[in-house]
Amino acid sequence: xxxxxxxxxxxxxxxxxxxxxxxxxxxxxxxxxxxxxxxxxxxxxxxxxxxxxxxxxxxxxxxxxxxxxxxxxxxxxxxxxxxxxxxxxxxxxxxxxxxxxxxxxxxxxxxxxxxxx
Amino acid sequence: xxxxxxxxxxxxxxxxxxxxxxxxxxxxxxxxxxxxxxxxxxxxxxxxxxxxxxxxxxxxxxxxxxxxxxxxxxxxxxxxxxxxxxxxxxxxxxxxxxxxxxxxxxxxxxxxxxxxxxxxxxxxxxxxxxxxxxxxxxxxxxxxxxxxxxxxxxxxxxxxxxxxxxxxxxxxxxxxxxxxxxxxx
Numbered sequence: 001x002x003x004x005x006x007x008x009x010x011x012x013x014x015x016x017x018x019x020x021x022x023x024x025x026x027x028x029x030x031x032x033x034x035x036x037x038x039x040x041x042x043x044x045x046x047x048x049x050x051x052x053x054x055x056x057x058x059x060x061x062x063x064x065x066x067x068x069x070x071x072x073x074x075x076x077x078x079x080x081x082x083x084x085x086x087x088x089x090x091x092x093x094x095x096x097x098x099x100x101x102x103x104x105x106x107x108x109x110x111x112x113x114x115x116x117x
Numbered sequence: 118x119x120x121x122x123x124x125x126x127x128x129x130x131x132x133x134x135x136x137x138x139x140x141x142x143x144x145x146x147x148x149x150x151x152x153x154x155x156x157x158x159x160x161x162x163x164x165x166x167x168x169x170x171x172x173x174x175x176x177x178x179x180x181x182x183x184x185x186x187x188x189x190x191x192x193x194x195x196x197x198x199x200x201x202x203x204x205x206x207x208x209x210x211x212x213x214x215x216x217x218x219x220x221x222x223x224x225x226x227x228x229x230x231x232x233x234x235x236x237x238x239x240x241x242x243x244x245x246x247x248x249x250x251x252x253x254x255x256x257x258x259x260x261x262x263x264x265x266x267x268x269x270x271x272x273x274x275x276x277x278x279x280x281x282x283x284x285x286x287x288x289x290x291x292x293x294x295x296x297x298x299x300x301x302x
Contacts, residue, residue, distance in 0.1 A: 006241050007299045010248065013264040014292040016285050024155075024267040031238025032245045034151070034158040034265070036168050041146040044175045049139050 001030050127191045135182050146175050149195050152266065156199045159261035161206060162250055170206055174199045189275075196266075196276050200258055207254045244302055251298045256291035259284065 001009075013023045027033075037043075084094060091098030122130055122144035133141035153174050157167045177198050185194055249257055262273040274284040 001237070001241065003240065003244065006244060007302075010245065010264060010299065011292060011296055014260065014288050014295065016270050016288055020263055020267040020269070022267070024265055027241075027245065027265070030241040032242050032265075034154040034163065036150055036154050036171050040150055040168065040171065041143050044146050044172050045139050045143045047172060048142070048176055048179050 006030060128187055131182055131185055131187070131191065134179065142179060145178075145191070149192060150175075152192060153195060153199045155265045156196060156261055157203050159249055159265045160200075160203045160254070160257050162246060166206075170202055171199075173202055177202070193276055197278075200277065204254065204258070244299075247302055248295060248298050252291065252294055256287060256294055259287050259291050260295065263288065 009023060009026065012018060013020055087098055088094055091101075122133070122141050125133075125141070125144065127145070127148075130141045130145050134145060150171065153171050154167070157170050157174070161167050161170065174195065178195055181198075185191070249260060252260060258277065259273060262268045262276060263270070268276065270284055270288065271281065274281045277284065279287075
């Protein structure tokens, strides 16, 4: 196709009532063709599904982390309760002194303990 | 899960894709990639960046498939996504170039004329690309729809979500602008 013919075709393609269904294919025959690379479809699906599996892995990790957190938290709470109970049973109260193991002792006895006498 | 979706209609393809069937979505991409390439490359020029936007179009499509109710054709739905993303890219480039460069309108776009077997074909591709890139973006999108995709005026209005009268007036102004551009080429 000559350049002038091509230009005319382009201008006529913008006529409001013209049938353009053939113009695109005529232009394609003249080398006006647009396409993506051959592996375009593969690239898109790889990007999409790799991202999806990445998200799944991330979700599983977060779930696992939650599980471990709850296990540790419950064990910790149970340990604290047992400790409180044992302090209460041995010292008879839950005061600061009983926590420090000073329930029934005189102040002076601390120095004995610290001095090792 | 099917082994091949070549003969499958688009509604079934959409359903299978929503269920995470990679092969079904790959078939959608294969069917519509050329259409998307025409729109994006017709509006942005033929460069590697166009392919990135093409990928973005299909990724956006995949994520919005659950919202696709099948009232319009899938091709129309994809076309709308492609146009919106391309117009956003044009705006982004315009902002970038207005801040950092003195380049003119057509220099914002790149074109790589493919290795064509004859000089005549290469010239034809160059004339069309140059003409398109010199058009204003609002006209370029209409020209891409009419000239490269072969849509009727009514279909163009539907895809762009514009009243028919607006499309007609833009077509006539685009035609004038195209005539001016082509006389210089």
